Amino acid sequence: MRVLVLTGAGVSAESGIPTFRGKDGYWRNFDPAKLATPEAFARDPQLIWDWYRERRERIRNARPNAAHEAIARLAQHSKDFLLVTQNVDDLHARAGVPAQKMVQIHGNIFVTRCSRCDWRAERRDAKTSNIRDHTGLVRGRPSTATNEEHDRLSTCPHCTALMRPGVVWFGEQLPWNELERVENFLDSGACDVVIVAGTTATFGYIIDWAIRGSRDAGELIEVNPEETQLTRFATRLVRKPAATALPQIVEDLINRSAL
Ligand code: OAD
Numbered sequence: 295m296r297v298l299v300l301t302g303a304g305v306s307a308e309s310g311i312p313t314f315r316g317k318d319g320y321w322r323n324f325d326p327a328k329l330a331t332p333e334a335f336a337r338d339p340q341l342i343w344d345w346y347r348e349r350r351e352r353i354r355n356a357r358p359n360a361a362h363e364a365i366a367r368l369a370q371h372s373k374d375f376l377l378v379t380q381n382v383d384d385l386h387a388r389a390g391v392p393a394q395k396m397v398q399i400h401g402n403i404f405v406t407r408c409s410r411c412d413w414r415a416e417r418r419d420a421k422t423s424n425i426r427d428h429t430g431l432v433r434g435r436p437s438t439a440t441n442e443e444h445d446r447l448s449t450c451p452h453c454t455a456l457m458r459p460g461v462v463w464f465g466e467q468l469p470w471n472e473l474e475r476v477e478n479f480l481d482s483g484a485c486d487v488v489i490v491a492g493t494t495a496t497f498g499y500i501i502d503w504a505i506r507g508s509r510d511a512g513e514l515i516e517v518n519p520e521e522t523q524l525t526r527f528a529t530r531l532v533r534k535p536a537a538t539a540l541p542q543i544v545e546d547l548i549n550r551s552a553l
Contacts, residue, residue, distance in 0.1 A: 295551045296374040296485045298507040299365055300500055304492020304518060306385050308537040309356040315494050330463045335409070339456050340447055346459045347445035350403055353383045354419060354441070361491065361536035362389035364544040369395050371548050376479045378503065380493060382461045384418060397472045399499075405460025408450035414460060417444060468499070476503060484510040487547060491517035491536045495524040515543065 303313035313319040320329075328334050328341075335342045366389040369375045377396045379386055382403040386396055407414035419441065448457045462468060480503065488507040495501050501524055508514040508529070516528040517539045525531060532539045 295372045295487065295547065296483055297368060297372040297376075297547075298479065298485045298488045298503070299368065299375075299377045300488070300490045300493065300504055301365070301377065301379045301381060301386070302491070302493025302495075302500075303381060305361045305365075305379075305536045306356070306359075306381055306383055307492065308359045308361065308535060309385055311353060311356055311381075311383055311385075313492075315496070326464055331465055332463055333465075335456075335458055335463070339458075342459075343445070343447045346403065347442075350445050351441065353385070353403060356383070356385065358385045358389035359537045361540045362386055362391075364540035365491075366390035368544045368547065371551070374479075374483070374485075376476070378476055380497075380500070397475050399462075399468055399472055399476070401459075401461035401469065403459060403461055406444075406448075406457050407460045408453060408455055409458045410455035411450060411453045413450050413452050416460070480506050484508070485512045487513045487515065489515045489517060489540075489543065490524055490528070491540065493518070493522070493524075495522045500524070501527065517543070 303311065303319075304316070307313050307316070314321045316322070320326075324345075329345055362385045365377060365386065369377065369391050375395050377386060377391055378399055379396065380400045382398065382401050384402070384404060387393070402416065404418045405414055405416045449455065450457055485507045488504050490500070490504050493500060495504075504514055504524060505527055513530060514528045515530045515532060516522065516524055517532045517534070517536050519533055519535060532543065
């Protein structure tokens with residue numbers, strides 16, 4: 295089976311992480327222009343870091359749910375597999391999807407990067423992670439800073455510009471190396487199945503990738519309790535929460551491919 299899975303905030307909703315556009319979603323209560331743009335960061339970096347510190351802490355305390363686990367199982371059983379997630383949390387990784395089978399197209403909330411040079415550090419947790427630079431090498435010793443200290447406004451050890459969260463904000467380009475990985479996967483063949491779960495598919499590239507992935511009669515399954523912009527292109531609609539729907543869908547796909 296050649297499988298592409300596209301996920302959004304709805305997949306982490308049952309782990310207690312708020313969505314963006316849902317009933318209690320971030321963008322229902324906050325203005326994205328004030329929290330998720332480079333201009334907002336330039337205007338009030340402290341406010342932005344306060345918001346990201348709170349979100350990091352919430353994610354650290356969350357656990358992968360049955361949807362993340364089902365996707366990890368599908369990754370393991372598929373011949374060719376790519377997960378493209380818009381989520382900046384690490385719940386897919388913690389459920390067991392290997393880094394080489396996953397693209398975080400909107401970045402990773404646990405990366406802190408320089409707003410000017412290419413210095414970056416990734417640390418999920420004070421106890422478990424190392425500081426890494428942009429080449430992926432571990433530099434120096436793991437920090438002894440607490441999460442609280444690590445997650446606050448700081449300056450780059452190289453160029454002294456402000457450090458920022460390693461996520462994509464409105465008005466910014468998607469990371470080209472991650473885009474290239476998605477394009478390479480799509481170029482190297484059509485998929486038997488594309489699953490799009492827990493996203494409003496607000497961004498055109500999500501719809502584009504889903505359609506291109508399922509060309510040549512591949513199945514396009516939407517898992518979402520609500521209708522979205524992708525709905526009219528789907529060949530199958532599953533109007534259930536992801537943690538209920540995905541374990542069954544994955545079980546069926548694995549059984550079918552074993553025939
Ligand atoms: P949204 O908040 O736009 O959409 C969440 C979707 O999940 C909605 O369609 C819900 O119906 C659905 N949903 C809610 N609970 C669910 C559940 N238990 N199971 C399945 N589906 C459920 O989130 P995204 O589509 O991920 O970007 O948003 C895309 C991007 O917009 C985010 O990555 C973020 C945001 O602005 C950036 O920050 C760049």
